[in-house]
Amino acid sequence: MGKYASVRGWVELQHEQRAAAMPARFAALIIVAALSGLRWGxxxxxxxxxxxxxxxxxxxxxKLAALKDRLGFGPPKSAAGVRVVALPAAAVEALREHLAEHVEEGTAMDRRIGGEGRRRR
Structure with a gap:
């Protein structure tokens, strides 16, 4: 067991508790965001x-970006932004449950993320 294994477990527990306090359709978003380093867009x-x-x-x-009058899809800011990101087991499990319970074929996150779940500036 690594030196930081207990810290990682504690951090994952905190994020799971935060996710449990959110509407169910946003739980995977919270966990995957916290454990993957992916940006909101x-x-x-x-x-x-x-x-x-x-x-x-x-x-x-x-990425999904907030434009002047709408939300729009586009490429990441740089070539380095196009990447494959490894997920820890807790994020995989959260996504597995989310995809089974909340998502139509074709999308990964709930479409309402761009609406009521959207970060306000």
Whole structure:
């Protein structure tokens, strides 16, 4: 067991508690955001085809950005932003449950993220 294993477990527990306090459709968003390092726009733009639960990864080919009068999809800011991100087991489990319970074919996160779940400035 690594030196920081108990710290990682404690951090994951905190995020699970925060996720449990949210509406169920946002729980995976909270956990995956906290444990993956993905940005809000990258999370909101995820599609089912970007999520590989067997490999425990998500592919980041695009982002959702707040434009002047609408939300719009586009590529990440730089070529380095297009990447594959490894997910810890807790994030994989949260996504597995989320996809089974809340998501239509084609999307990974609830479409309402761009509306009521959208970060306000």
């Amino acid at each position: 990258e999370l909101a733009a995820l599609r089912r085809c970007d999520v590989d639960l067997d490999a425990a990864t998500v592919r980041v080919p695009r």
